[in-house]
Amino acid sequence: MKKAAAGLEKTFDVTAEQIAEWDEMVVRGDIPGVPVGEVVVGRPLKFGEHLKLVGFKETELKIEQMDERANSLGMRRSDYLRWLVDRDLAAAGVA
Incomplete structure (x- = not known):
């Protein structure tokens, strides 16, 4: 301390x-101090839309590799995975 x-x-x-x-x-x-309002836990809405959790299990090795790749791109793991999904959906012509 x-x-x-x-x-x-x-x-x-x-x-x-x-x-x-x-x-x-x-x-x-x-x-x-003076309270400034209600404490809201969780990520704020993106573009005014409600979000749903998407998750899956993966091996520790693959998670480490994802984290290394995300870091090399200056991203967090979640942003990296969103980026990959966005790219794939755009390539498929559905987003």
């Missing part, structure tokens, strides 16, 4: 005492 606090002190110009005080406040549930 001390190492992390020291990094925060330097990065955000706060003291260890301020960090400890804020930590105690949050643990007590005393969070300053």
Whole structure:
């Protein structure tokens, strides 16, 4: 904790005492500020459309390969898989 606090002190110009005080406040549930609205969990709608989960199981090796390929393209795994599906549907003329 001390190492992390020291990094925060330097990065955000706060003291260890301020960090400890804020930590105690949050643990007590005393969070300053005004609530800004309901907390909504999950990914936001894309283009105003509702989303459904699509999933499948794959071997660990293939998942590692997918992740490596996605990373090489600057993507996350989910974005990479969406990109592949979009390309295939476009090639098939259905999207």
